[in-house]
Amino acid sequence: MTGDVLIDVQNLSIGFTGRSGKLLPVLRNIDLGVRRGETVGIVGESGSGKSTLALAMMGYLKHGLRVISGRSLFDGRDLLTMPSCELQRIRGGKIALIPQNSGQSLSPNLRVGAQLTEALALHGKLALSAFPARVIQLLQQVRLPDPEVIASRYPHELSGGQQQRVAIAMALAGDPEALLLDEPTTGLDVTTQAHILALLSDIAVRLDKVMVYVSHDLGAIARVCSRVVVMYAGEIVLDGDATSVLTNPGHPYARGLLASIPRLGNPNLPMALEGRPPPPGDAGPGCSFVDRCAIAEAPCRSERPGLQPLPAGGRVRCRLPERAGSIPTKRAGKPASAGGSFGEPLVRLSNLAISYARQSLVDQLLGRKPQGVPTVDRVNIEIRQGEVIGLVGESGSGKSTILKAVAGLVGPANGEIAYDRSGALPATVEQRRPEQLREIQLIFQNPDESLNPRHTIEQILAQPLQLYFGLSGDALRKRSIAILERVRLGAHYLDRLPSQLSGGEKQRVAIARAFAAEPKLLLCDEVTSALDVSVQAAVLDLLDQLRRDVRALSDRVAVLYQGRLCEIGPAAAVYSRPCHPYTEALLGAVLEPEPGARPILMAEDIVELSPPAKGCPFQRRCHRKVGSICESTTPPQRNAGAEHVIHCHIPIGELTSAQTVSTLGNAVRPHVQ
Amino acid sequence: MLRIFIHRLLLGIATVAIVSGIIFAAVEALPGDACTAILQRDASGERLANCRRELGIDRPALTRYVEWASGAVRGDLGISAHNNKPIASLVGDRLKNTLLLAGCSLALGIPLALFLGVLTGLRRDKLSDLALSTIAIFAMTIPEFVTATVLIFVFGIWLGWVPGIVTASASSSLSAFFPGIVLPVIVLTMVMTAHIMRTVRSSVIDVMSSDYVQMATLKGVPYWQIVFRHALPNALLPAINVIALTVGWLLGGVVVVEKVFNYPGLGHYMIDSISDRDLPVVQAIALIVATAYVGVNLAADLLAMAFNPRLRTLKARSP
Numbered sequence: 001m002t003g004d005v006l007i008d009v010q011n012l013s014i015g016f017t018g019r020s021g022k023l024l025p026v027l028r029n030i031d032l033g034v035r036r037g038e039t040v041g042i043v044g045e046s047g048s049g050k051s052t053l054a055l056a057m058m059g060y061l062k063h064g065l066r067v068i069s070g071r072s073l074f075d076g077r078d079l080l081t082m083p084s085c086e087l088q089r090i091r092g093g094k095i096a097l098i099p100q101n102s103g104q105s106l107s108p109n110l111r112v113g114a115q116l117t118e119a120l121a122l123h124g125k126l127a128l129s130a131f132p133a134r135v136i137q138l139l140q141q142v143r144l145p146d147p148e149v150i151a152s153r154y155p156h157e158l159s160g161g162q163q164q165r166v167a168i169a170m171a172l173a174g175d176p177e178a179l180l181l182d183e184p185t186t187g188l189d190v191t192t193q194a195h196i197l198a199l200l201s202d203i204a205v206r207l208d209k210v211m212v213y214v215s216h217d218l219g220a221i222a223r224v225c226s227r228v229v230v231m232y233a234g235e236i237v238l239d240g241d242a243t244s245v246l247t248n249p250g251h252p253y254a255r256g257l258l259a260s261i262p263r264l265g266n267p268n269l270p271m272a273l274e275g276r277p278p279p280p281g282d283a284g285p286g287c288s289f290v291d292r293c294a295i296a297e298a299p300c301r302s303e304r305p306g307l308q309p310l311p312a313g314g315r316v317r318c319r320l321p322e323r324a325g326s327i328p329t330k331r332a333g334k335p336a337s338a339g340g341s342f343g344e345p346l347v348r349l350s351n352l353a354i355s356y357a358r359q360s361l362v363d364q365l366l367g368r369k370p371q372g373v374p375t376v377d378r379v380n381i382e383i384r385q386g387e388v389i390g391l392v393g394e395s396g397s398g399k400s401t402i403l404k405a406v407a408g409l410v411g412p413a414n415g416e417i418a419y420d421r422s423g424a425l426p427a428t429v430e431q432r433r434p435e436q437l438r439e440i441q442l443i444f445q446n447p448d449e450s451l452n453p454r455h456t457i458e459q460i461l462a463q464p465l466q467l468y469f470g471l472s473g474d475a476l477r478k479r480s481i482a483i484l485e486r487v488r489l490g491a492h493y494l495d496r497l498p499s500q501l502s503g504g505e506k507q508r509v510a511i512a513r514a515f516a517a518e519p520k521l522l523l524c525d526e527v528t529s530a531l532d533v534s535v536q537a538a539v540l541d542l543l544d545q546l547r548r549d550v551r552a553l554s555d556r557v558a559v560l561y562q563g564r565l566c567e568i569g570p571a572a573a574v575y576s577r578p579c580h581p582y583t584e585a586l587l588g589a590v591l592e593p594e595p596g597a598r599p600i601l602m603a604e605d606i607v608e609l610s611p612p613a614k615g616c617p618f619q620r621r622c623h624r625k626v627g628s629i630c631e632s633t634t635p636p637q638r639n640a641g642a643e644h645v646i647h648c649h650i651p652i653g654e655l656t657s658a659q660t661v662s663t664l665g666n667a668v669r670p671h672v673q
Numbered sequence: 674m675l676r677i678f679i680h681r682l683l684l685g686i687a688t689v690a691i692v693s694g695i696i697f698a699a700v701e702a703l704p705g706d707a708c709t710a711i712l713q714r715d716a717s718g719e720r721l722a723n724c725r726r727e728l729g730i731d732r733p734a735l736t737r738y739v740e741w742a743s744g745a746v747r748g749d750l751g752i753s754a755h756n757n758k759p760i761a762s763l764v765g766d767r768l769k770n771t772l773l774l775a776g777c778s779l780a781l782g783i784p785l786a787l788f789l790g791v792l793t794g795l796r797r798d799k800l801s802d803l804a805l806s807t808i809a810i811f812a813m814t815i816p817e818f819v820t821a822t823v824l825i826f827v828f829g830i831w832l833g834w835v836p837g838i839v840t841a842s843a844s845s846s847l848s849a850f851f852p853g854i855v856l857p858v859i860v861l862t863m864v865m866t867a868h869i870m871r872t873v874r875s876s877v878i879d880v881m882s883s884d885y886v887q888m889a890t891l892k893g894v895p896y897w898q899i900v901f902r903h904a905l906p907n908a909l910l911p912a913i914n915v916i917a918l919t920v921g922w923l924l925g926g927v928v929v930v931e932k933v934f935n936y937p938g939l940g941h942y943m944i945d946s947i948s949d950r951d952l953p954v955v956q957a958i959a960l961i962v963a964t965a966y967v968g969v970n971l972a973a974d975l976l977a978m979a980f981n982p983r984l985r986t987l988k989a990r991s992p
Binding site for chain 1: 887889
C-alpha cells in the first residue's frame with residue numbers, strides 16, 4: 001500500500017530569538033518520514049509546534065523563526081535551502097496547504113473563480129481556454145452546489161463550510177502529490193465538520209494523495225488518518241498507527257490527552273491533565289513531560305529520552321513505555337456530581353422571543369416595532385435551584401442570545417423571564433436591582449477578552465467584592481485569596497496581569513470573579529471552547545466542584561435550532577435516546593477519537609440566513625420531514641418521558657423507535673451550562 | 674450601490690446644512706457685528722442703527738440665516754464688511770490659490786507617501802525601513818513653521834535658489850506663483866507624506882503577515898504577484914481615509930504655512946479676516962472648509978467601497 005518516502009524531515013530544529021537574546025527552540029530534533037499512500041495525523045496542543053512543523057514541510061517559516069539544524073526534504077530535495085523560484089513550483093504544484101481559517105486565507109479582494117484560476121495558471125498543465133471549465137469541475141469535486149455562482153462570489157459572501165471547500169478546491173487545483181491540512185475543521189460547527197472530514201477522507205482515497213493532517217482534535221484525526229504522530233513541547237513523543245495511538249498509546253502524555261477528552265458514551269467527567277507544557281527554551285535536560293508525568297522517575301529528569309522504536313511498531317520518546325500502559329485512558333474520571341433533588345424554580349423563561357432587528361429611525365419616530373422573524377422565539381425553559389441546564393446547538397442557534405437576555409444585555413421582544421418568585425425580571429441591566437445583578441453572573445467564552453488586560457487579578461476580583469459586599473482593606477484581600485484558592489490558584493496570583501496567565505488560568509480567574517458575587521444563577525457561555533482539551537477538563541472539573549459548594553451548575557439539556565427549542569429533557573435521556581431529528585444529526589456529528597468510527601451525516605451543511613417564518617425551525621435541513629405540515633404549523637410539544645419534551649410533528653412512538661443513533665451515552669459536556 | 678451613494682450624498686448635504694447653522698449661530702453669538710467693525714469707534718447711537726438698517730442686520734436672525742444660506746447655495750456669499758466687495762470673488766481667488774498649493778502638494782506627496790509606505794512595509798525592520806521611518810517621525814513631529822523657517826533660510830536666503838516668500842497677490846494668475854510656491858509645497862509634502870507613509874507601512878505589514886498572503890505564498894504565487902495582486906489592494910484601503918483627511922486639511926487652508934510664506938490662500942485670508950473682524954468672510958470661509966471636508970470624506974467612502982468588495986456586497990452570515 002505505502003510506497004517510497006515523499007516527505008522527509010530530518011533532525012529538524014527551528015527556533016526564534018527570545019527577548020533575552022537566547023535562541024529558543026520551537027521544534028526540537030524532529031525526524032519524520034511520510035511515504036506515498038500514507039495519511040498521517042500530527043496531534044498536539046497549542047504551542048506544541050505542530051503547525052510550525054507542517055509549514056516547514058513546505059519550506060515555509062513564519063516571521064522571526066529560523067532553522068537551527070536539520071533538513072526538510074520533499075522528494076529528496078531540501079526545501080529549506082531551495083531558491084524561491086523552485087520553491088514556487090513545488091508549493092501548490094507538488095504539495096499544497098489546506099489552511100486552518102479559510103475565511104482569512106482567501107484574499108478578500110479577489111473572486112473565488114479568480115483565485116482558483118490563479119492556482120491553475122501557476123501550476124496547471126492546462127491550456128488557458130480550459131481554465132473556466134476546470135474551475136467549475138474543481139468546485140464540483142468539493143461538492144459545492146451551484147459552482148458557477150460560487151466562482152463569481154467573493155470569499156466573504158460564502159459560509160464557513162463553503163470557504164473551507166473552496167480552500168480544498170484551491171489546494172487540488174495544482175494537482176499536488178501531497179496535501180497538508182492545518183486544522184482544517186477547527187472553528188466549524190460539528191455538522192459542517194463531519195461533512196468536510198467525509199470529503200477529505202474521500203479525496204485521500206479517490207485521488208490518491210499523501211495527507212498530513214495537523215489538528216488538536218483527536219476525533220478529527222481518527223476520522224481521516226491511518227498513522228498518528230503526537231507532539232509535545234516541540235518534540236515528537238509518539239508515532240504509531242492510528243489504532244494503537246488512539247486506543248492504547250505508549251506515552252504517558254498521549255494517555256493523559258485521551259483521558260481528558262469528554263465523550264458522549266461516558267457519563268464521567270473527563271480527567272484533567274494538570275500542569276502545562278514548558279515554554280520554548282524552558283524544557284530541562286530531561287524529558288519535557290516529566291513535570292506532568294505520573295510515572296516519572298529520577299533519571300527522567302536528567303536524561304532526555306530518544307525516540308525509540310516500539311516492539312509493536314511505531315516510535316516513542318519515553319524511557320518507560322511498558323509502564324505507561326498502566327495509566328488509564330478513559331472511564332477513569334470522577335462521575336459528575338449527581339443532580340439529586342432540586343429546589344424551587346429559580347428562573348422561568350416563558351415564550352421568550354428576542355430580536356436583533358434594528359429599529360430604523362423612521363420606525364422609532366412612528367413607534368413601530370421592527371419587522372422580521374425574531375432570532376429566538378417560543379423558548380420555554382424552567383431552571384430550578386441547584387440545577388444545571390445545558391443549551392446545545394450549532395453557532396447561530398441562539399444559545400448565547402438567550403444567556404444575554406437572562407443577563408439583561410439584550411431585551412426580549414416578547415415573553416418574559418420570571419425570576420425567583422419576584423415576578424418578571426426587568427429587561428435590561430439598568431432597570432434591575434443590585435441584588436438581582438449580583439445573583440445572576442455571566443462567564444464569557446474568551447477570558448482574553450473578558451478580563452481587562454490592564455487590571456491585576458486583585459483588581460479584577462475586588463470589583464464584585466467592593467460593589468456587592470462593600471469589602472475593603474484586609475477583609476477584601478482575605479476574601480480575594482479565599483476565592484482564588486477555591487479555583488485552585490494561590491495568593492501569589494493577586495499581583496499578576498491576565499497576560500501573565502495561561503488560558504486555563506485566565507478562565508479560572510473569570511470563574512472566580514463570577515463566584516465572588518455569590519450568584520444564584522451562573523451563566524457560562526462556551527467557557528471551555530477557547531481552551532486546549534487537557535485544560536478544558538480541568539475547568540469543567542472546577543465548575544463541578546464549585547457547583548457542589550453553591551448548588552448552582554446542570555442536569556438537563558435544551559437543544560436549540562435557529563433560536564427555537566427542539567428538545568428539552570434530562571441529559572441522560574437526551575443523549576442516550578436523541579429523539580428530535582436535529583438532536584440526532586448533532587450528536588451523530590460529534591467526533592469520538594475512536595479509529596473506525598464514522599460520523600452520521602444527515603442534515604446537509606447549508607447556511608440558514610434566518611429562521612423560517614412559520615412551521616418547524618428545522619424544516620429545511622430535516623432528514624425526516626413529514627410533509628407540508630412542517631412548513632405551515634409550529635410543531636406540537638410531545639412528551640417523551642419524565643420532563644422530556646420534543647417539538648416535532650412526528651408522533652412520539654415513531655420518534656423513539658426508528659433510531660439511527662442508538663449507542664451514544666450521556667454527558668456530552670453541554671456547550672452552555 | 675446607487676442607493677448607498679444617494680444615501681451618503683443626502684447625509685452629506687444634511688451635515689453641511691447643520692454645520693452652516695452652527696457657523697451662523699457662532700458668529701451671531703460673538704460680540705459686535707459687521708457694523709461695529711465698519712464704524713469702529715463711531716459705532717454708537719444713530720449711525721450704528723442706520724448702518725444696521727442699511728445692511729439688514731436689524732432683522733431677525735432666522736430670516737438672515739435663510740437669506741445667507743439660500744445665497745450660499747446660489748454662490749452668493751454676501752458682501753465683505755472690510756471692503757464692500759462681493760465675498761464670492763474675494764474668496765474665489767484665495768480658494769483657487771489654495772487649490773493650486775494643495776494640488777501641487779498632493780501630486781507630489783501621495784505617490785511619494787504610497788511608494789515609501791509600501792517600501793518600508795515590505796522591508797520591515799531592515800535598515801532602509803528604520804532609516805525612512807525615523808525620518809518620517811522627525812518630519813511629523815517638527816512643527817511646520819520650524820521646517821518652513823529653516824527652508825527659507827537655507828534655500829531662500831543662504832543658497833538663494835528659490836524665493837523665500839511669495840510675492841504674488843491674491844488675484845494674480847497661477848503662473849505668478851512659481852517658483853515661490855516651491856518651498857511651501859515642500860513643507861506641506863513633508864508633513865503629509867510622513868502621515869500617510871506611516872499608515873501605509875503598518876497596513877502593509879499587517880497584510881503581509883495575514884493568512885491570505887501566507888496562503889498565496891504557499892500556493893506558489895511569485896513574490897511580486899503576491900504584493901500587487903493579493904496584498905496592496907487590501908493594504909491601501911486604510912490609506913484612502915488618511916488621504917481624505919489630508920486633502921481636507923490642505924483645502925481648509927494651511928494657516929501656518931500660508932502665513933509664513935505670505936501665500937495668499939484661504940487660511941491666510943481667514944486670519945486676516947478675523948483680525949479685521951470681517952465676520953461675513955469668516956462665516957463664508959468656515960462654510961467652504963466644512964463643505965470641502967464633507968465632500969472629501971464622501972469621496973473617500975465611495976472610493977473605499979469601490980475598492981473593497983466587503984463593503985459593497987452582502988455579507989453571508991457564517992453558519
